[in-house]
Amino acid sequence: TRPINLSNAKPGTMVIKNEADAIPFPIGINVLRLQPANITLLIDTLVQKDLPIHPVIEGEPAAGYELGSIKLRPEKLTVSGPKNILESQLALKTYVINLDGLDHSTTLQVQLNLSPEILRLIGETVVSVDISVKERMLTKTVRGIPVNVRAADTPVTAVPGTVTVEAEIPENLIRDTPELAMLFRASASAKDIKNSRQVNVTVAGVNVPNHVPIKIVSVKPEKVSLRILKRSKKKKSKKQ
Incomplete structure (x- = not known):
């Protein structure tokens, strides 16, 4: 293994040379060449951000009914990750919730539709969706x-x-x-x-x-x- 000291690391690109004495080998082994010659690290600031969750809906309730309200539990998630990923992320969205033919209130478990970057940070996430349907x-x-x-x-x-x-x-x-x-x-x-x-x-x-x-x-x-x-x-x- 190649130990790397990150105690003085700053946000940005960090290039580390792989020198012969950087990796400890048993006595009697002479290092002729190391590949790759350099290790490039992208250092970023670790930040925490509250991201609201927005429901994505399609379809219409049954005839004579209308959507009263839709509430998510939780309404937001606190995500920790690299600044360059989270600073452009304004909100999280659910997969499509279909309201076609719905004539009563209900609660559903719905997965979040996450980008690969956010998925790596928080994994697959399910939220509860309280759907209130009322008579028109x-x-x-x-x-x-x-x-x-x-x-x-x-x-x-x-x-x-x-x-x-x-x-x-x-x-x-x-x-x-x-x-x-x-x-x-x-x-x-x-x-x-x-x-x-x-x-x-x-x-x-x-x-x-x-x-x-x-x-x-x-x-x-x-x-x-x-x-x-x-x-x-x-x-x-x-x-x-």
Whole structure:
């Protein structure tokens, strides 16, 4: 073996001559020639760098769904290596993650797609990828939702009797519902009402299994007039 002293080495190219006395041989052996005559070393500064990991995705989730978020664990790696390699490395990337037809959230184990230089430094590396897929929401204006009068002690009618709602509804639910007004319940409370007056209208979306909740954006009108209906008096029959 040829020992080399690197205690005073500096970044750059270092040429070391292979002289006859540089390599120890047993007594009685005369060195006539050494090949190669020189050893060339490329000395570089050892650095440490945090490299973010970027997911590479392709494809689209199933109809009516969209990508909510994608999170990597870990989100970055700390890599130690030669400065000339790491200073030009801005980030690490995964192999392609295919989203085609995905209709639910999932967690995958994905390898990093590394250059040969980085692969030699850190080896094959796997990260966890949390993929959140959600239903695509569409904003719709739905008219003709009947107002149900609650807690009435006396006959009461609501004027107007229907309201219009603007809401965010899952796209798949819109496709599967023949009449969107069926997805809403509107009500007005007549509790303790003695005279006709205006009250607030409460509108809620119907909870449909396997779908995210409907989000109410606005209700028009926000108030309805509750009008007390007069009871019709029964005529007394004359006794014969």
